[in-house]
Amino acid sequence: MTTDPAELADRLGRWSSGRGPLYLLLAARLRRLVDDGELRPGAALPPDRVLASALAVGRGTVVAAYEQLRVEGRIVRRQGSGTRVAGPARPGPRETTGAPVFLHLLEQQADDVILLACAAPAEPPPVLLTAYERALSHLAEVTGDIGYHPSGHRQLRDVVADHYTRRGVPTGPEQVLVTNGGQQALSLLARAFVEPGGGVLVEAPTYPGALEAFGEQAASLRTLPPGLHGFEATTRPPSRRPELAYVVSTHHNPTGSVLPPLARRRLAAAAAADVPLVDDEVLAHLAFPGQETPPPLAAFGETVMTVGSLSKSVWGGLRVGWIRAAKPVIDRLARLRAVHDLGGNLPAQLAAAELLPRLETLCQGMAADRRTRHDHLRAQLARQLPQWQAPRVTGGQTLWVRLPHGDGDWAACTATAHSVCGEYGTTTRRWHGVSLSHTHRNRSDTALRTRSASYAEDMTSWWADRDGSPAPAPPRSASRPMVAASGRMWLAASPVRGLRSGGPGDEQPQGSRAAPAAASPQASAEWAGARRRPGRHPSLHRSAAGPRVGTAHGFSAR
Incomplete structure (x- = not known):
């Protein structure tokens, strides 16, 4: 069986970001995959033209790379x-994830490449050091505690419970499970609720880490527009009822949208019938000045399960997240967690307990800077790339940008040639948009204006290069929308330099395709334009359950 070019593109990672001829760079990365056993003996590699199309390079580059490996005896042609x-x-060992959303964290970071795949704080805030100092003083007083707490340290569980109670969701510590970040929380929920082949309803596009967590359980992904619009109609037939639904209700990843109060109430009420609903609130506290943080979906429905984390609001290196749910659910999740992880880092949990009561104040202190970056990036894009549409958002760390033509897949590969580098992956249905992060600082810490201008100039350069190349196939018309079917594409870049991609999907684990979800006229106008193509190139994410959908925004490793 021939290796899927999309999956191979994922595995190749940032192969073109080094120095030297492209064919040697490609051969070097293929060599590593062969030597590491990622490409098993006897595995059929994609034909020259197919792989060249997936990587957005000339066929000669692939032919020369293959020939180099043939001379070395690593491949046979x-x-x-x-x-x-x-x-x-x-036969080889079980395959691991090929999603760039995770693989980029394992890549050796080159000095001349600034990775912007994660829209998250670029450095820990000073308040985190203070919190650790207080936590260590408490730790010195601990006696009679062996340190294993699969449900989380009681002090932090109390603080998380108080946090939700203040936000209008009465919560006790028995309703809180502390996790090693939001990603572990999603993985636990997927293991608890999703059987192989079971349906999971997700937004399109959405956070790719969630898709990977569901894909690990061989879930069948079904998609709706952001906010899960159409949820009631989709889940009404018992045969179509999913085992789990996932939504990012506040500062949606990647579009930045915020679900209105009435829509929150309706969604929570509809899910209460028989569909476990996960509300991802990792981005909830990143509102710009003057914007209120809405209540979590759990305020409108007792059955809603809420995921939280400090990776976006404080720092990604603080591996503390949590799940807020009913006590029976928390007890079940704790038993699942105990098998894989006897408990989290106690000093980190104690530091989080110091930070969480002051989280809103901390986020408000950084809100003005986030909005300044947001406004300046929009201004630079409007000046240098007026064809791009970058709607204003009310919070978060990224912009969702609509491309006038083409798609993010093609743009990502072209951008790589201009050192606007990002994550690699593939897609079968592309979205005509990119997501730009405005959170990262230049290594030399130059002025924000200089960084954003430099970034926009790079984007202008590769866009001009794109316009001078053969035009990609025309998009599907809005009358034939493919709302988040199964693309894996997305792009995320920052005001400095960087690009990445990914998205959600609805393909069956075995590769069979489910029909795309129906779209409202408004959703059709907003989300139409996805298209299929057998050869895809190296800038996008991939779900273990199949390709993913839509262009995404500054992903966060949670």
């Missing part, structure tokens, strides 16, 4: 038989 990894075919 025979006319009529294709290209295969040298050696007899044999």
Whole structure:
């Protein structure tokens, strides 16, 4: 069976970001995949033209790379038989994730590449050091505690419970499970509620880490526009009722939208019938000055499960997250967690307990800077890329930008040639948009205006290059919307330099395709334009359950 070019593009990562001829860079990355066993002996590699299309390079680059590996004895090429990894075919270990959303964290970071795949604080705030100092003083007084707390340290669980109670959701510590970040929270929820082949309803586009967590359970992803509009009609037939639904209700990742109060009430009421609903609130406290943080969905429905984390609001290195849910759910999740992880880092949890009561004040203190970056990036884009549409948002760390033509897949590969580098992956249905993060600082810490101007100039450069190349296939018309079907594409970049991609999908684990969800006229206008193409290139995310959808925004490793 031939290796899927989309999956291979994911595995290749940032292969073109080094120095030297492209064919040598490609050969080097393929060599590593072969030597590491990622490409198994006997595995059939994609044909020259197909892989070249997936990587957005000329066929000659792939031919030369293959020839280099053939001379080294790592692959075998025979006319009529294709290209295969040298050696007899044999079963290998279980495949690991190929999603760039995670693989980029494992890449060696080159000095001349600034990664902007994560829209998150670029450095820990000074208040975190103070919190750790207080936490360590408390730790010195601990006696009679072996340190294993699968449900989380009681002090932090009390603080999280108080946090939700202040926001209008009465909560006790028995309703809180502390996790090692929001990503572990999503993984636990997926293991608890999703059976192989079971349906999971997600937004399109959405946070790719959630798609990977559901994909690990071999979920069948079904999609709706942001806010899960159409939820009631989609879940009404018992045969269509999903096992789980996932929504980012506040400062949606990637579009930045905020679900209105009435829509929150309706969604919570509809989900209460029989569909467990997860409300991802990791971005909830990133409102700009003058904007109110809305109540969580749990304020409108007791059955809603809420995921929180400090990775976006404080720092990604503070691996503390949590799940707020009914006590029976928390007890079940704690038993699942105990098998894989006997408990989190206690000093970090104690530091989080110091920070959480002051979280709103901390976020408000950084809100003006986030809005300044947001406004300046929009101004630079309007001046240098007036064809791009970048609607204003009310919070978060990114912009959602609509491209006038083409798609983010193509743009990502072209941008890479201009050192606007990001994550790699593939997609079968692309969205005509990119997501730009405005959170990262230049390594030399130059002025924000200089960083944003430099970034916009790079974007202008590769966009001009794109316009001088053959135009991509025309998008689907709005009359045939593919609302978040199964693309894996997205792009995220920052005012400095960087690009990434990903998105959600609805393909079956075995590769069969489910029909795309129906779209409202408004959703059609906003989300239409996805299209299929067998060859895709290296800038996008991939779900373990199948390709993903839509362009995404500054992803966060949670």
